[in-house]
Amino acid sequence: MIIGFSSYLSSRNCTDGTCQRQNTFIGYTTAGSALIIFGIACYQIWWHGKPAHSNSTYIDLPSNEIELQESNQFISGVWSCEYYQYNIWYAPNHFSLVFDSETQKVTGNGSDSVGEYTIEGIYSTRTSRMGLIITYKKGTDNPIQNLGHDVTIQVVWNSIQHQFEGTWYVRTNKYTGQDKFHLKLEKSYKNME
DSSP, X not given: OHHHHHHHHHHSOOOXXXXXXXXXXXHHHHHHHHHHHHHHHHHHHHHTTSOSSOHHHHXXXXXXXXXXXXXXXXXXXXXXXXXXXXXXXXXXXXXXXXXXXXXXXEEEEEEOXXXXXXXXXXXXXXXXXXXXXXXXXXXXXXXXXXXXXXXXXXXXXXXXXXXXXXXXXXXXXXXXXXXXXXXXXXXXXXXXX
């Protein structure tokens, strides 16, 4: 369609400077628009399924939770999560998390309909942020969905909802996606004793 339009323009008798400037302007505008659309498409392909920041950078970002900090929300215990995928909330999924206050690292494990997994991550009590990597153990549960892949989760504390909220990210050779993620303490290990 654009080629036909430029052919039409060149077939007109365009001899004066105004006409030539209009043709040049239309050509540059068309090319510029095409480059912008191409750039946006490349950006979407490159970043979809990848967080904008590494977990170590993410946990140091400023938080809106500067108000009076609640008591430590990084509590070892059984946690539940819900995540949004394919226009549906999937919940609840329970797993264990253990927080090390000296190293600001978190570890855990669990299983879901995809398979068994381990969790490793970092957190910041200063910013109330946490970055986790869930690594699925290949060959457990669902052989179609379980690729032995990683899921990156980046969340920040919401003091009104009393839960962490953020985004999950997945990027494999078969699937790329990202969407909402909520994480809430169900029972601390201290209360289980």
